[in-house]
Amino acid sequence: MNKTMKWTSAILATGVLLGGSGLIGGNSVQAATTGAKTVKQAVQQPSVVLKYKGQTLTQHAKIVDGNTMIPLTVLRDAFGLPINYNSTTKTYSVGSDSMKLNMEVSDYGVGTDLNGYYIYSMTGNHESKMINNRLYVPFKLLSDYLGVQGVYNPTQKSLDLSKRVMNDIKITSEALDKSNKNASIKVQYPKISGLAEEVQTKINATFKKQAEQFVSNSEEQASRRDGTVGNKYDFSQTYVVSFNREGVLSIVTDQYEYTGGAHGGTMREGHTFSLKDGKQIELKDLLKAEPNYKQKLDKMLKESTKELAFPDAPGGLTEKPNFFVSESGIVIFYQQYEIAPYAAGIPTYTFNFSSILPKGTDPFTSFK
Known part of the structure; x- marks a missing residue:
């Protein structure tokens, strides 16, 4: 379900541009059009005043289908996170490592992933949207995965944003690519640093063992494929950090495999650790x-x-x-x-x- 999700972006030849003038570096995200079919836009949505550490921002959030949508550029202007744009894939990226948010804009919507993990089916509505030619991110996504918290004032219709206090650790990705003539086999798994050596070694060993076992199983299945018939097999593993506070770390891994037929299948696993001793909770x-x-x-x-x-x-x-x-x-x-x-x-x-x-x-x- 995660790796196989594709977003066609040929229609938007020039992609999404930052800034009121249509250039990277402005205060908003704009969609370019080509005279062909354009991204469906929401109009006249209720606005919410945004604040950061008590200071009112010039940009407002919007309510769409009950979800509070935050302009992407708030992450840059208030939180200091640089926004990068890949003109080839029509993808915007913000953040880094396991908290790198990617948004691929296409004629079909906005494909949103965290470091390669598609989160549309996790614990709520995490779909980014184009609204009046601007790119918006759900507050729920920011709150659940990017360390942003907010306090809503119903009287002022305002949302005061701030950063959560996270565990003082670093989470990077390790990659394994064992693709061959019979199959695509690509795996990402987390690596933790910043803890006592014995603790992070214990946690990292769990994820490394899981990844290597998945690769081994995938290679074994691929070896049985009849290479003269059908498409190559597809195996992939991605992960997302779902909680990283209060001395607790929770990470979700998805393992996807396609070996023919109408569709593939995904196996999900949750891993929750105590950062005191590295034991699984x-x-x-x-x-x-x-x-x-x-x-x-x-x-x-x-x-x-x-x-x-x-x-x-x-x-x-x-x-x-x-x-x-x-x-x-x-x-x-x-x-x-x-x-x-x-x-x-x-x-x-x-x-x-x-x-x-x-x-x-x-x-x-x-x-x-």
Whole structure:
């Protein structure tokens, strides 16, 4: 689902330009047109005043389908993040390493990924949009993945933005490309630095082992391909950092494979670590303040999945639930076909810690 998503950009011959004059370096993002079909635009959207550290910005956010959309250039002008543009792929990039946001503008919309990981199907609406010839990014995307937080003032209809306090670590990408005549095999996995040596070695060994095992399995499958028939096989792994605060690091990896047929398949895995000792955190470690957390989660999951799940699927809390931590709480997910048809993708459900734990409980106390 992630690597195979393609965005055709031939129609927009000159791409998206920064600045009111149509040149990189201005205060807005504009779309060029060619006289052919143009990007669908939203008009007359309600505005939200934007502030950064209490100072009012000249640019405003807009509300689109209930989502607060932030002008891309706010990341440059307020947060000091440079915006780069690739004229060949018609892609804008902002940020770096695991927090590098890429937006490919095409006639079909804006393809958004974080360091190669497409996040449109994760925990909410993360789709960037063209609005009146300007490129906007959902506040939810910035909040969930780029370390931005905001406080909304309903009286002033304003959103005060600021940076989150993150764990003092660095996350870079390691790449493995084992493509051959039978298959494309490309893998990215995270590498952590800035921790005690024994801690980061333990965490990094987990991701390296997972990546190497996926490559080995992919090579083995590719070796059985009949090279005289059909397209090459396709195997890829990407990742995204879903939480990096309070002494806790949560990373999601997606492994995609296509070996023929109508479509490929994706296997998702959540990895959550304590940065004190490098141990993987389980649900019981985060929810130990609530003795009945299993019963609570089981009930909430059954209620959430009842309209989607197969008639004979339990749809509740499994023996070893797949999960990760996000800025919104605990995220439980099921693999493709586990409880629902392929069209349902990877069913994903987010629960605030406050809906599970006793009032005032901090799930991260023991990891700080």
